[in-house]
Amino acid sequence: MEKNNIDIKLTQEILSLDICSAFVGADDVGGIVSFVGTVRNQTKGKSVLKLDFEAYEPMAISEMRKIGEQVLLKFEIKKIAIHHRTGTLKVGEVPVIITASSAHRKAAFExxxxxxxxxxxxxxxxxxEIFEDGEIWVSATP
Amino acid sequence: MKVKLLSFGITKEMVGGFEKNMELPSGTSVESFLEILKKEFPALKKLTSLRVAVNEEYVEGSHEIMERDEIVLVPPVSGG
Structure with a gap:
């Protein structure tokens, strides 16, 4: 497997769908699929003001790379970009972009x-998650 | 033996700090380490799950901790 078919980024900067698409593009590609995660304005009916993302950076990067490697083995895709943001994000901002390219669309969707x-x-x-009246680490406790 | 414990997310609040230097009996397994920690910081028992990474890799309970390892508490992850 060629390492240069995987692009991993963990950053405090704004993520770019254009950069992800450009990375996965190639002449033998017939389709590009992206998943763009966005910060939603509410959780279980409570208004969310913003989200704080924190990462164990070296391991987050190596685990994202493992996902890229698994994806290349499992699906008929050409390239994949996995970009994740850290820090404080407001409603509507983008914490994650995953973009995959393939000769035929099904593999990239999957x-x-x-x-x-x-x-x-x-x-x-x-x-x-930070609400008007408090904050909670997502999924941490039942 | 000396080890370094890093705690992220909610566990940082539960153990009262991001980084702790700890002294453990040599040959301590991850499972026994977690028992020791949960006695000292009972709030950890409230977590939905608690995984442990050693030197940037997830490990099982039977994994033996070594001198100078970097041990990381991984409460339920919530990226994306």
Whole structure:
């Protein structure tokens, strides 16, 4: 597997769908699929003001890279970009972009779904939801 | 033996700080380490799940901790 088919980024800067699409593009690609995660304005009826993302950076990067490697083995895709943001994000901002390219669309759809589902299980990144009247680490306690 | 404990997310609040230097009996497994920690910081028992990473890799309970390891508490992750 060629390492240069995977682009991993963990950053405090604004993420760019254009950069992800440009990375995965190639002449033998027939389709590009992206998953763009956005900060939602409410959780269980409570208004969310903002989210704070924190990462164990070296391991988050290596776990994201493992997902990229798994995706390349599992699906007929050409390239994948997995970009995640840390720090404080407001409603509507983008904490994650996953973009995959393939010769035929099905593989790229499946790869994006698998990658975001796995990221949410394995990558050591945590978010705290901040409401008007308090804050909570997401999924931490029952 | 000396080890370094890093705590992220809610565990940072539960153990009262991001980084702690700890002294453990040599040959301590991850499972026994968690028992020690939960006795000292009972709030950890409230977590939905608690995984442990050693030197940037997830490890099982039977994994033996070594001198100077970097041990990381991984409460339920919530990226994306």
């Amino acid at each position: 790869a994006c779904q698998f990658a975001i589902d796995t990221l949410k299980e394995t990558v050591p990144i945590w978010k705290k």
